[in-house]
Amino acid sequence: MRRVLGITHKRPGSIQPPGFPSGFGRSTRGGACAAHPREYIPPPMADVHNPFARAAAEAVAAATGVPASELTVTAPPRPELGDFAVGCFPAARAAGQPPPAIAARVAAAFQPTALLASATATGPFVNFKVDRAAAFRWVVDATLGDGASLVPRVTDRTVCIDYSSPNISKHLAYHHIRSTVIGHALAQLHRELGWRVVGINHLGDWGTTHGMVIAALQKWPPEGPLDVTTLNALYVRYREAIKEDPSLADEARAWFKKLEDGDPQARALWEKQREVSWAEFAQVYDELGIRFDEIRGESAYEADMPGVIEMLQAKGLTSISEGALVVEIPGEKTPLLLKTKDGTTLYATRDLAAAQYRWNTYHFDRSLYVVDRGQGLHFKQLFKVLEMAGFDWATRCEHVPFGLVRLGGKKTSTRAGAGAGKQDVVLLREVFREAQAGIRDRLRESNTDLSDDAVDAIARTVGVGAVVFANLAPQRDRDFDFEWDKVLSTEGDSGPYLQYSHARCASILRKSGTSVVLDDATRAALARLGHDAEWAVAKRVLDFGDTVARSAASCEPHILAHYLLDLAGDFSRWYTAGNGDASLRVLCEDAETRRGRLALTAAVRTALARGLALLGLGAPDVM
RNA sequence: GAUCCCAUAGCUCAGUUGGAUAGAGCGACGGUUUCCUAAACCGUAGGCCGCAGGUUCGAUUCCUGCUGGGAUCACCA
Structure with missing residues (x-):
């Protein structure tokens, strides 16, 4: 079921002159489904973990x-x-x-x-x-045992998750991060709960947009190696040029037509775009520790278009409206568009094909689309049409919408990429670079004994963690105002705070000079635990499994994010209690108490590390 | 105009199918380090949970209306 990471090379399918460009400055994905509001239904008590x-x-x-x-x-x-x-x-x-x-x-x-x-x-x-005593034992067994009992597990369940899904020939900008990070967290959460997960990157790699880039490459051959910056600049320049000379639009269309028809030159240039784009995307995904199970762009479905349309026609669902081939939806003012009046297929058609492909290939129990809320109507209609076509699995498809990313109060994802000035877009790699630079300085000050390599490695983990966490902490539906200070924050409710708590656990365990082993002596030592701060920590760990389950079921990673903040806070209060009273320290005099506290510390460390991993954050041992 | 989302402390946000005295972070003010890492911890101040009705023994939570902000509304993705 897993696919090797890489680009699935796609043969252009049939015909259809492309639709009009635009949309280049926009992710292929983004939207919410009002028709299928998936409310979280808590499990019956018998299923509470x-x-x-x-x-x-x-x-x-x-x-x-x-x-x-x-x-x-x-x-x-x-x-x-x-x-x-x-x-x-x-x-x-x-x-x-x-x-x-x-x-x-x-x-x-x-x-x-x-x-x-x-x-x-x-x-x-x-x-x-x-x-x-029973609770401390449970906590330590669940975290330090084989790990199976910390969370409730299901078997034989499959979830497809469409996330990230950027357009090629364009940088991954900050507004792509929400889909990427939320989707990855949902994938990890479901994996943790025992689901088979198919993480899908549905690249935006098809359409006249790419014909424009090909035309631009012909017209203004760039010098030096091709990269995304060059491709994007060419696209922007071409769009500007069209304003002066509308015939260039036809030229771009002609190139896309050639691409669809399998013209070797067009195809080679298009593949180059994909290759160059993926090289850059891969760097960001690597930085985030994300691997997709399936990288299958829109182009992959071009060959399926005729079949999709025939199927809908055979079921009598299609009609012609204002020259376009559509599916009218009862109760909806606007239909779902399958083909333009020029005969071009549209992305809805490709999504219909993709949905069927996913069903036929994976027989999913859930199929999630982590796409911004602005696409709500699209998905609502898409799922409705699948239902009208008689696919009972349509009800398993869910939109996982999220709010806009704003920059200085303005929407950052731009429909007309051509008009977008540099200041309107924050590049993801720049955010990471900025985050890591600040943390690197901080580490050099406070951990002078670390090697440069170690500092770099930790700075990467913590820098990325800050950015990722800032995106996961608010609930999905809320719009996200990008503010450097907030995204890069390492204090208070932040990713670095969680990572710091983990590093403190690791540090204490390191200093103990022993390793925690889950044996009878350790279990017996747990009887020494019990003061309020200690108990608060253990009680929090009891909720780990149900929190993960709730977070996954409702597709809300922020539930886990806030839980981890609570856990880290409980742990911080506990260990700082030892500041004024040596007998309250983990590494206290009494050997038996010490053994018990070390076990609890190890339990917290495990819970934090697992929780951080589920959100896509690393857990450094030193900070 | 239609539809959808949002409205909780000065700011950014939590609040577990309706329940006990609504909680964090940031900012402000005041404390804690001869002590396991101060990226931490403690304390103080700060609230008509947008407004008005309704359902209920009970509403920040559910329903209706209103106000304010945002988004979407076919041949782009």
Whole structure:
């Protein structure tokens, strides 16, 4: 199922003169689907991974007769009230009694279990306290064991994720990062949960745009090696030239037509564009640690166009509207366009083909399109047409929309790439370079014993981490205002803060001079743990699995991002408690306590590292 | 005009199918380092959760309307 990373070389399909250019300054992708609003549906209590939370619900269920699936477990507003709270509202409704009375009865009948130590009624809630020793054991086993039990796993499920999907002959600019980073996080999250994941880069490599670049290459042959900057400049210049001499548009069309017809010269130039573009994209993807399972551009579907159209025609779905071949959609004002009045296929047609290809190839349970919200209507209609065509799997297709990236309050992704001045676009590689430079300086100051290579390596990891995290922390739907200070921030709620917390864990473990081993002695030492700051850390780790599941199910990486901030904060509070009191340090005098604390530190380190990896961030051992 | 998204502290944002005293970060002010890395931690100040109705025992959360901001609305992708 996995494909080797590389460009799938594509034979131009048939005919169709190209549509009118434009759109070059825009990612092929971007959009939201209002027709299929995928709301996150929490799992029934029986599927909650945290065994302590589940036990709390089951205890109330057993005492009241209300099924656990109807109960919700939450965290009490203040930790001293308890660890997990179950509201007695459903039981009260069923019994016709006030919730506090039910809560009191449940608490009175409670008998301690292996997982739960006590139950207290507070108003309508039953607040459970966990058996801390059992919880510490669970946390350490789940994180330091084989890793299987930290998160809930599914089997035999497949998800296709279309993300990043830039246009060739153009730089990866900052506005591409959201799709790239969100898509990658969703891929990682699903992998963690046991899904088969097909990460797809649906390159924008087809259309008259590319005919324009070919024409420009003919007209103004560049000197020296070709790169994306040159290609983009040629494109911009050509577009400008068309304004003066409209016949150049026909020339570009003619070149695209040649490309479609398999003309060797056109094809060679087009392939060169792809090659040069991919070389640059690959550098950025490498920097981000992203590998796609399938790199299959729009050109790959050109040969499927006639079949798609025939299929829709055979089902009687097509009609001619204003000269264009369309599918009218009940309840929609505008139809889905399959072909222009000139006979050119459109991207909707290619998306229909791509959707079918993905189904036929992977039989996915979910097919995600991580595309900006502006494309909402397109996907809504696309999925609707698939449904109208009788594909019941259409309901498995989901739009994963995200907000715009703005620069100084302005939209940065430009439809008319020609008019975009340099100041309107922030290049991704420039952002990374800037981020890494600042961090490199910082490291040289604070870690003078590090080699230059080590400094460079850490600066890369932390610099990228800052940028990636800044994009993942806000929920997808919100627009994103690009601000250098914020994106490059290494303090407070930031990627570097998480990485720093991880480095502190690593540092403490390093200084212990021992390695944490998951054995009986370690488990026994956990009995020494328990003060509030320590307990807060362990309790947080209990939620790791359910958080990952929720984040993946709702396609919201920010849920995990905020969880990790909480975890890092809990850990920071814990270890700084040792600043004023040596007996509270991990590396304290008492050997048994020390052993237990080291195990918890190792658990946090593992949870942070795994969480960071899921978001696409590295976890350095030194900062 | 139609549709969609958003509105929570000065700023940027969280808030787990409706529940207990709405939380972080930044900024401001004040503290913490002979001590496992101060990229950290603690404290103080700061809120009509846009407005008005509705459903409910209970609404920041769900529904309707309104205001304000953004996006989309066919032969571009």
